[in-house]
Amino acid sequence: MSTRWCLRCLLREFDEQAYVKTLKERIERTPARERTDPAAYDARLEVCRACDRLERGTCLACGCYVELRAASKRGRCPYGKW
Ligand code: SF4
Numbered sequence: 001m002s003t004r005w006c007l008r009c010l011l012r013e014f015d016e017q018a019y020v021k022t023l024k025e026r027i028e029r030t031p032a033r034e035r036t037d038p039a040a041y042d043a044r045l046e047v048c049r050a051c052d053r054l055e056r057g058t059c060l061a062c063g064c065y066v067e068l069r070a071a072s073k074r075g076r077c078p079y080g081k082w
Contacts, residue, residue: 027071036073044070044082051081 036044048054048066059066062078069075070082 023065023068027068030071034072034074036071036075041070044075044077047077047081051079053079 035041045067048059048070051059053060054066057065057067059069059078076082
């Protein structure tokens, strides 16, 4: 069983592999009716990739994981880039 995490975990308590796995599973579990279509999803992520606020998958403007936010039709860039 992997170590649990929370927003207040310290890095030394953080199981990064388990966290990334959970994020990917959450993206995959997004219901089809709520999910961004694949072309728009890729376009959103390319905008993030070119953005100086992206760091290791996290948006430094809002603290979200961009791949998780971009996967939802309702997701928005806090700077209106998508
Ligand atoms: S969500 Fe917006 S501000 Fe954040 S990294 Fe992506 S493009 Fe940049």
